[in-house]
Structures are given as C-alpha cells and as structure tokens.
Amino acid sequence: MPCSTSSLEHTGAPSAAELRKLPALSHCDFTLLIVTALTTCAVTAREWQLARKGYMPTLSLHQGLWARQRNLLSKGSPGQTVVIGSSRIKFGFDLEEWTRQSDNSKPFMLAWPGGCPRPSLHDLAEDDAFAGKVICGYTPGLFFCSNDDHFALKTKPLAEYAQRWGPAEKAGQMLRLLLEPRLRMLLQTEVSPLEVARSWLALGRRAETMPTPRLPDFAFITQDNRTRIHNWCLTDVPTRKQVTDAWQAATSQAAFYAPANTDAILESTRKDIAKIRARGGDVVFIRFPSTNWFRELERQNFPRQLYWKRLLEATGCQGIHFEDYPELARFGCPEWSHLSQDDALLFTRGLYKILHHP
Template structure:
C-alpha cells in the first residue's frame, strides 16, 4: 500500500509554484521599466531629446530606396550643410516627391555621385551640395563615404532588420542615444567633462534640424572656425591640370545619369562670416567653382548669385538653423521651378 496518495505531477507543482515565479518575473519587469522610465525622464527634464545615430545601416537603407522609385527618386548628396540646410518635408510638400537624404557628414559627395552614375538602376534627380574643398581636395577615397558605398550592397538581412529596430527605438527614447549610456556618462563625470546636448538631432530619414539655442553657440562657432582653418592649411589641393581632369570626370558622371533620363544639380550651400572668408582665401571661387560651373553639364547654383538664397545667416558660420532651412528649401524649390528643372514632378506653385 502506498505511503502517500500524491502523484508525481502534484509533487512537481508543489516544488515549482507557478504564481510565485509569475509574480517574480512581473516584479523584475516592473523594476526594469521603472528604472528605464526614470532614466528617460531624468534626461528629458534636463532638456535632452531623442536622436538617431547615423551609421552605415541607416544610410544603406535609404540608398537602396533610390533604386526602387523608377525615375522619380530625388537623392540629396553632400555633407552636413545639406543635411541641416535642405528640409525634406518642405521639398515633399512643394513637389509631391520625398527626397532621400544620402548626404554624409564631413564627407565629399563625389564618391556617392559616382556610385549613382555607375548604377544603371538609378535615373532620378541628384541634388548635390558641393563645397570648394570637395572640388579641390586631392584625396577622397579613404573617407567614410567610400567605405559605406563599398559595404552597403553586402549588408545582410539581419543587419538591415537590426538597423530599422534600433533606429526606431532611438527616435522614440532619449536613453538610447549612445552618448547618454551610463558608461559614457560616468566616464565624462570622472574626467570632469561637460555632457553635451544634441543641437541637431537626426531623424530616421537622416535629416537634421538644428536648434542652436541648445548649445553654446559662441564656443561652437569658435570650434568651427578653428576646424576650417585647419582644413584650409592641411588640405592638399589639386594642381590646375588635375583639377580640370576632375571636372571632366564629374562631367562624365553627370552625362551618365542624364543618358538614363535623370538630372543633376550642384548647389553651393551658404556659409557666412569668418568661415566664408577662410573658404574663399583657401579655394577662390574664380579658380574652382567658376571653372567647374562653366564646364559642367547640368545646373549649378551658387548661393551668392541669387538674392533669394544669399540672405540666410548661418549661426555657426557653416550651417543653417531649422527655420532658415525651411525658408531656404522653399526658395530653392521655387528656383528649380523657375528654371524648369522639375518638369517631371508635380510642383504646386500655389504654395508660394
């Protein structure tokens, strides 16, 4: 006769009471959410806002879109002046086409232009922000743009999914910004370094809206001017004959895009004050931009040549702020309309 009437299943349920484990997991989850919520609230109370970290994955996702719109894609290439200065929302509202931000901070647009020119699937409009430095510098291949172009085609599906999930979360939550990770915050506190707010947060479409009230503008401007002087003194510029060959190469890229039904427009974005003076001294307009504009097949727009584009101040000397970007974008699209550049797009002139 058995000493106990309990079955083995009953003994297991006694040893592992489900309600206790469930309550434990719920408590852990609640504590995690409370900690994350407190961390998020702390930074928001101190004026921090969400921003997406720029990387190869995000750029590659937008680059692939340029081949999926069958002739109606608009690619914005250049550096941070395009990222901060040309508002995609304004462009979409006034043309009916949302542009794709392929500009890369601190990088020449020429490798991206070459990539688009050599891609038989691309036949859209390229708006290229071009500074005299990018025209004149002798080496561009070692920069980030060239590396991203080489790698984006080999990106795995797992990496693509990870990019979308990560960027989506970063766009919603401040605490996902790498600069506010506990390890980095602790390191800055130990080294007695200031925690910097993001004054030009990036969206998932890679546009950056600049609010200079969120930073020490005088210090930022001083740093910009120092950096510009360094670039002017260290950049090795092409000799006249080599520069002419570069212009011819760009000309061939433009022709390749045009032969497929596309268009290319080059824009010299605004710079002001000391930075404009440094750029003009290092790369005189008559020696570089004017030579380029006279030879290139395609529209070239220098902001100083148009009253509607030349009156916008750059708070840091190099970039427009968010309000300036809206007005500049509206004026630029209107200029495109006047020059019949966007005949294939649904422009609405009633917006002006």
C-alpha cells in the first residue's frame, strides 16, 4: 500500500478551478496576421516581377553612404588616400585595382554624382587630423560651378551630415546596407514605388521649375561608395539614349545660374590645398574622359587654357589630363561621360603608373 497519495494520481474530470481557457485571437492580432501575409505576398510578387525584367538590387545614393566613408576616414591613420570629385571619378577610379598596384590600404571614396569637389576639399583642409593624399576628379562644369548652383554644391550638406553622424544615423545606414543589396523593390530608379506612382498620376511639370533629370537603372553602387555601369548597358541602346538625354537636360540647367567667379574659386582652392600641404598632405587633379557631345560642350564652355591650366598654375598641383597620355586617351564612354567597368580598371592601372613611375 502506498505511504502517501498525490494529486497526480487524480483521474476524474477536471474541476472548474482546473480549467484554463486559451486567450482568444483578438481583432488586432487577426488584422496584423492578414497585413503581414498580404505584405509578404506583395513583396514576393514585386521581387519576382523585377527579377524577370533583369533588375538587380543595389545600394541607394543616400548621404549616409558618404558620411560612413568620411567617418571611417577620421578613424584611420592621417596619411590615408582620399578620392573626391563627381561621378566620373566615382565610376572610373577602381579602388581595388589601385590597392593592388600600391600594396596599401584601400582609398576612401568621397566622390558624389553631379557634385562639385570644392566643399569636400574644404572639409579635408579644415580637418587638422588629415594629412593624406587627395585624388580630385576634375569635371570642368562642376568644379567651376557658380555658388548659386545648389545642385552641384550638394556636396556641402554631405560634410555637415557627416559631422553630426551619431548612433541613429549609423544604425539607419547599417539597415540600408543590410536590406538594399537584397531587395530590388528598394531601387531608387524608374521602378521605385514613388516613380511608379508618379508615372501613373502623370503629374505635369510646374512652370519655372528645374526638376532633377530622371536616370534609368544603368549602374550599381557598392558599400565603399563606388559606382559601376552595368555591363548589359554597354549594348542596350535605348537605355544609353535615356542617359544621354538626361545629361543634356542637366547641363542645360546651368544656364539659369549666374556665371561663376573663377578668380575667387581658384583662390579658395589654393588656400585649402595650402592647408593640406602644410600638414604633409598633397592634392593631385585628374581629368577623366568624356566623349561625343559632352566632350565638345566642355571644349566650348571650359577651354583648357582658361580653366584646367589656370587651376594647376594657381595651386601648383600635379594634374593628369587624359588627352595628354595615349594610355588614358584610348577609352570611350558608353554614354559620353563615364568609363565601363573593364575600362575603369585599365584606366586606373595606367593612372597609377603615370603618377608613380613617370
């Protein structure tokens, strides 16, 4: 006979006190479940649709991409190499090839599409901790832009954003680095939700406005802020036509601004470079290729003798102009303004040899 009894041996029907009802599914929970399912289906369907059309995910051109590189530079050694300028050097300067040639750490890419490099140069000049080498891409219409040209001087807010870079901004950029390379629907081209809605609504252009030219999906961005042309774009004539149309629209807007004060620009540039040199750094200017309509426009509006030559004379910097070197002048631009991936690698290799083995 057992010496004790236990409630575990109870086999009868449970009492009312032992009954426990499971919580009922509320309306909010049910709604959340439906919304989650519909969202998942919509994202999956959109991703499948874009994948069938050949679109590839890429990072967006967000100011956090620039600010992240700028703050990584601040944490590095004072003698780092920095690349500034506009999209030509952003497309045409191959960071990996330069690193292979130099056996040093990878340069920091601080170039920005359609941006004037002067604010970035000034930011580096005012940084007492920077004593490295600046490789500055020279696009004449952007370097010698008017102080009223807010489109070209959008590089100034980039430096200001980097200075207030905090945990929230860093977390936001890390989230973009995580999601954007994996989701096509986050593309900021003609397939973005905003652009699709804009095309459906067929909104007219307001009078006396200068809307930013809309570019098709023809390039992709890497985590180190480098941009490259899609290889398929080299043979896609309609896409290239859309891009060249956008270049013509963008350059026509410069006529709305007052002429730039060339003397003042040269003097401010000279002062900034002097500060960098005083700390042991240096600056070199690189003129990347342009072709066809774009090249002729630049020859007409920004003659070498009046702009490029004066820049080098005023600053005393070394300058590499692609037209002066056969190994750099042989490259064409698929859409008049940027080098392809393969040509960028060869151009960078040739550029390194010219700078280090003259």
